[in-house]
Amino acid sequence: MAVIRRTRRPHAEGDSVLNDIFDLSSGRASNQEIRARFVSGAKVVGPNMTILIVAMLIASIGLNTDSTEAIVGAMLICPLMGSVMAMAYGIATADRRLIKHAITGLLVQMGICLCTSTLYFAISPLSNTTSELLTNSSPTIWDVLIAAAGGTAGAIGTTRKKEPPTLVSGVAVATALMPPLCTTGYGIATRSLMRAAGGLYEFLINVVFIALACEVVLIVMRVPMHSDFNDDGKVTPEEREEARQWAHHTRIRIAIATAIFLVPCLFISASVVQQTMAQNNGELFEQKDLYDAKTTAQELEILAPEVTGYSVGEQDSYDTADEALTTKVVATVTSSRELDADTREKAEDLVRLHAPDVDEVNFLVA
DSSP states (O other), X not given: OOOOOOOOOHHHHHHHHHHHHHOTTTTBOOHHHHHHHHHHHTXXXXXXXXXXXXXXXXXXXXXXXXXXXXXXXXXXXXXXXXXXXXXXXXXXXXXXXXXHHHHHHHHHHHHHXXXXXXXXXXXXXXXXXXXXXXXTSOOOHHHHHHHHHHHHHHHHHHTBSSOOHHHHHHXXXXXXXXXXXXXXXXXXXXXXXXXXXXXXXXXXXXXXXXXXXXXXXXXXXXXXXXXXXXOSSOOOHHHHHHHHHHHHHHHHHHHHHHHHHTHHHHXXXXXXHXXXXXXXXXXXXXXXXXXXXXHXXXXXXXXXXXXXXXXXXXXXXXXXXXXXXXXXXXXXXXXXXXXXXXXXXXXXXXXXXXXXXXXXXXXXXX
């Protein structure tokens, strides 16, 4: 009798290798352990709130003094991520009680953070706007991508048998939940509505897309739904169907609300892209000149908060002595009020440091 041997097809082996590489079930913790981790992250208890206040104070000092090290350290110890991840888990599993608990906890934490940062900036003798404060009030689509990637990594890390501490810490730093809240507190303390609104919007963008990405990962991993709505220990077919319907409608509403919420961010991103394209096409300045102009504008605002604008351009003038048309490079510094002589001298030195070809520096009040 002839023996027929079956051989595996080459592509089947390749498929198996790919499945092994991208298999999220490998090394996964039990469903009970996963739930316990997410639920514990939503707890608003004394030690966590004390750490939150300390972390917010460190972050505020870091933003106020332009210290990246302080900001990163604050994000590493900040417990804000737990409430966001718990909210995502509640939505993925249709656990309405956990969603309410997580949202309430997040609002309490936000209130504590805003009170801490506002109080700090209100009493801080350093009233200048640092570059770190400027960069945390204008969210773009790239912030959205970072938040989504961070939420994905956080969900995968939290569902492992052994939660990798380096991954969780990395997610906390990458998604940067604290700096935008600090900027919001700065805006409130300095009565700058636009800065406060920009910081709060960037914070909410991070929260929404961290939670959304985490929710998607949990759904893909088929984390079981919480169908026991009345918590009597029994799940009836009616409760299971109700949970399925509730989850379906809720996810549709979240998708629509997220799309609407993203619109301002897309406009900001489009503006950045247009400026970049204009720069590359030579419609504004050469790349180095544009970079120097932006850097000079930021440093002028730090030097004197009254400065509201800065520009460099060519200006034609007619020389009556030589009867010729000459072109000068003129820098214009615009401020909300008249600058004193010492500040004007320092501002002019700063302008000429970045743009040595400038022939004339003008100061305007607008």
